[in-house]
Structures are given as structure tokens and as C-alpha cells.
Amino acid sequence: MIPPAPPGKNEPESPRSGKKPVIIVVIISFLLIIAVIAIVLVLSPAGSSPAPSAEVVNNSHNPVIPKPVRAPVAVSTVKPVDFVIQPGDQEKCGLTCRRLTPSVTNTGNETAHNVCISITLYNSDGELIFLNGESSIKKCIGTIASGESKSEPVVIDADCGFLASKCLQKTLILKTRATSDEATVQFPDRTIAV
Numbered sequence: 001m002i003p004p005a006p007p008g009k010n011e012p013e014s015p016r017s018g019k020k021p022v023i024i025v026v027i028i029s030f031l032l033i034i035a036v037i038a039i040v041l042v043l044s045p046a047g048s049s050p051a052p053s054a055e056v057v058n059n060s061h062n063p064v065i066p067k068p069v070r071a072p073v074a075v076s077t078v079k080p081v082d083f084v085i086q087p088g089d090q091e092k093c094g095l096t097c098r099r100l101t102p103s104v105t106n107t108g109n110e111t112a113h114n115v116c117i118s119i120t121l122y123n124s125d126g127e128l129i130f131l132n133g134e135s136s137i138k139k140c141i142g143t144i145a146s147g148e149s150k151s152e153p154v155v156i157d158a159d160c161g162f163l164a165s166k167c168l169q170k171t172l173i174l175k176t177r178a179t180s181d182e183a184t185v186q187f188p189d190r191t192i193a194v
Helices: 019-043
Strands: 054-058 064-068 083-086 091-094 097-100 103-106 112-123 128-131 137-144 149-151 154-159 171-179 184-186 190-193
Touching: 083 112, 083 171, 091 154, 103 112, 103 137, 112 154, 137 149, 137 154
Parallel strands: none
Antiparallel strands: 054 064, 083 103, 091 097, 097 154, 103 149, 112 128, 112 137, 112 171, 128 154, 171 184, 171 190
16 A cells, blocks of 8 residues: 655646646637627628627617617817918027028918918016017018918017126027917917027
């Protein structure tokens, strides 16, 4: 007679006994994936994409009837008149002078009449900096059709006060606004390092 094995010691397992559960799980997963694909192919009409979603209604005569849900209607965000501005490259023409050729595009679906661009400059302390001797620069470029772009060169010469104290070692903030008979658009501030 063979004595029983001491507690805590088990018989060595065969290397194959641990693989059987893993193989069974893999086979079952594969079969489930094939079943889901087959159900989708059978339920969706050939050549068309499946409905966006469906709500299931339980009925005593028919156990499950899919009830289509309406897809949301896309809402257009295009405004009749709207503007996008590309400031263009800055070219230095002096310590506080910059040349720009901004491009304005009407991204709306209607023509914009009497389009003007206004530029105002402040320093990081909130002080207004005069431009070309005025509190702001205003350039009018006329009518811009839907999808059309127009460019207008502009020279910005900032009056930074005695010894340029309003500008030196400060960040300058350029505020730009486009106006037309139909709309006004305030663009994000642009900073200029002196």
C-alpha cells in the first residue's frame, strides 16, 4: 500500500491540464463573435448601413419589435455674415512700428457690405497706446462676397510715450474688430513683443 502524500504537497499537474480552460474560453469567445457578426448581417439590409439606433418595445403579441429612433437633424452653424482674419507676417519698421497685411475672409453665406477693420493697442498695464497719432486705426475695405478674402496693408506705429516707457519691457496687446452693415466680429487678442 502507498502512503498518502504529506499535506501541502500535491501531485505534479500535467502541463496540458492548465491549457484546457484557456482553449475552451478562446473557442467560446470566437463563437460568440461569429454569432454577433451573423446576427448583424442577417438583421441589416444588404448594401446599407444599420439604423442609427433602435428602441425595443415589448408587446404581448410580438415579443420584441424594434422601433426606429429618429436621427438628430444637423443644425447649420454658418452665419449669414462672419469673418476670419489672418494677421499676416509682422515686419519691423522701427522699435514700435510694425507692417502687417491682414487678410479678411467672409465665411458666412451672404455678402458683407462696408467692411471695416479697427485696430486698438494696449500695453500689459491696460494703458491705451496711440497708433499713427490716433486712439485706433480703422481701414475700410468695402464689400466682401461669401467665401471671398481681401487683404489690406497697414502700418502700425505706436506712440509709446517719453523714452518708450509705455511699451518697453511690457507686452503689447493688439485688439482687432471687423464690422460690416450686417455683423461685428471681435477677434482674439494678439500680443506683440517689443
